[in-house]
Every structure is written in C-alpha cells, then in structure tokens.
Amino acid sequence: MKVGFIQFDPVFGDIEGNIDTVKRLADSADADLFVLPELFNTGYLFTSHEEVAELSEEIPGGRTTEALSDLSRKKNAWIVAGLAERSGKNFYNSAVLVGPDGYRATYRKIHLFFEETVWFNPGDGEFQVYDIGGCTVGIMICFDWIFPESMRVLSLMGADVICHSANLVLPFCQDAMKTRCLENRVFAVTANRTGTEERGGKSLSYTGKSQITGTRGNVLFQAGEGIEEVGIVEIDVNEARNKEVNEYNNLFDDRRTDFYSALLKDNK
Numbered sequence: 001m002k003v004g005f006i007q008f009d010p011v012f013g014d015i016e017g018n019i020d021t022v023k024r025l026a027d028s029a030d031a032d033l034f035v036l037p038e039l040f041n042t043g044y045l046f047t048s049h050e051e052v053a054e055l056s057e058e059i060p061g062g063r064t065t066e067a068l069s070d071l072s073r074k075k076n077a078w079i080v081a082g083l084a085e086r087s088g089k090n091f092y093n094s095a096v097l098v099g100p101d102g103y104r105a106t107y108r109k110i111h112l113f114f115e116e117t118v119w120f121n122p123g124d125g126e127f128q129v130y131d132i133g134g135c136t137v138g139i140m141i142c143f144d145w146i147f148p149e150s151m152r153v154l155s156l157m158g159a160d161v162i163c164h165s166a167n168l169v170l171p172f173c174q175d176a177m178k179t180r181c182l183e184n185r186v187f188a189v190t191a192n193r194t195g196t197e198e199r200g201g202k203s204l205s206y207t208g209k210s211q212i213t214g215t216r217g218n219v220l221f222q223a224g225e226g227i228e229e230v231g232i233v234e235i236d237v238n239e240a241r242n243k244e245v246n247e248y249n250n251l252f253d254d255r256r257t258d259f260y261s262a263l264l265k266d267n268k
C-alpha cells in the first residue's frame, strides 16, 4: 500500500483556505492513506478560549470532517488529520480518521503540550487501532511521541502503521521515531507543518521534515524543512506483522511484564 503525508504552512484561522491547500496538494498525489498535520485547519497558536471555541468543530458533522470525507471519497483514500474538536462544553486537540465511506473515528490527544493544557481538555479515551482494509492503523498526535507507551500500546494492539499528526517545534522527534519504529517494528507517518506563527506576543516556528519511518528504524522519506511537500512511499505492511528478532527472540513475547510494575503506577 501507499502511505503519505501532506506538509504545509497552515494560515491561522483560515479553515476554508487550509482545506483548499490540502485539496490542491492531494490533487497531485496518489496514496491509500494520507496523514495531515496536527490542527491542520485552524493553525496552532491560540490566544484565547474564545478563539478555541470559535474555530473548533464537532466531529463528525463539522465542515472540516465533511470536507475531508469528500476528499477521501474522491481520492479513494483514507485520511488522518488533526483538528480542534468541540464536544458540548469541552474542547479537544483531536485527529479524525475518514475513509471513502466517510467518518470512521476520532482520537483525542492524550499528552497535551505547553499551552494546549490551557486551551484543551486532555484526551479521555484509550488508544485504539482501526482496520482500514489490509492495514491496521493507530493514531497519535505530536507530543505523544515522547511517551514511548503511546506507540508501544498502539503496536501491541496490532497497529501496522502509526499515523502521527504533528506541529513539532523541537528537533528531536524525527530521530526518536527511528527507535520507536525499531523497538515496535511498525511503520510511522509523521506529518509535520512548516512556517512561523506570531500571535498574542508569542512566536512559534515549526520544523517541517515530515518523515515516513520503516520497521527497521530506516527513514523511507523525509521532507524538507520549510517547504510545502507531499511524501509518498510504498510499504509492505507484512513487515510490521512479524515481531521475531531471531530464532530465540521476539519483540513482544520476550517482554517481562512481571518486572515492569512501575509502568502502571502514577508517579505523582
């Protein structure tokens, strides 16, 4: 199957324009699965609760999920995309999974980064995986990468491909993803954004270099730092299904869970 990312510089608050940019970039590319950046439709640097409320949408039902579903149908492809979700009085930094038949699932970011902790509620659901026909995908959002548990759990649940919507501001993730993929033997598509946002006296620059990482920790594709780019790679998901290291060792079966009890305790 062909998996890919769409990297670009979203304009803050311009939902219609950002959706149009994605449509234009997707037009030139063919893949079975596209991953878009975190908060791809709104931009990232919110400055007030009012802004969050104004730009967040219901999932499903909101205009972005509808537009992505249309695009999915047109391209006959699955799409994972980050957007701000409104659910009653709560707001989440979420990612939606849509396919040719429309809305499939929502993931609400579990590990919020920096001022996201002010604007959003932390995700309230377990990690989940989804069969998209011949491939099982797991979803995580940006800072989730720094917690190895995120990808471990998704991989133990059977993910072949980790769809990773991101707005990275630090330079460490792309290298870390090599280890995450190696230790879990999974593929990952990290879709990052580019550009600088200056709002409310603050400035954040995003680091681009979206990356498709292979099951051996090999970089299959890395985008440039500051450019609009679509990256697509053909992968064999079967590579992610055999966790044997050699005739004596298996990445999952050899775990000694009896000795990892600290992992399940809060450290507060």
Ligand code: ACM
Residues within 6 Å of the ligand: 038, 112, 113, 141, 142, 143, 144, 166, 167, 168, 169
């Ligand atoms: C991040 O989680 N957006 C760094």
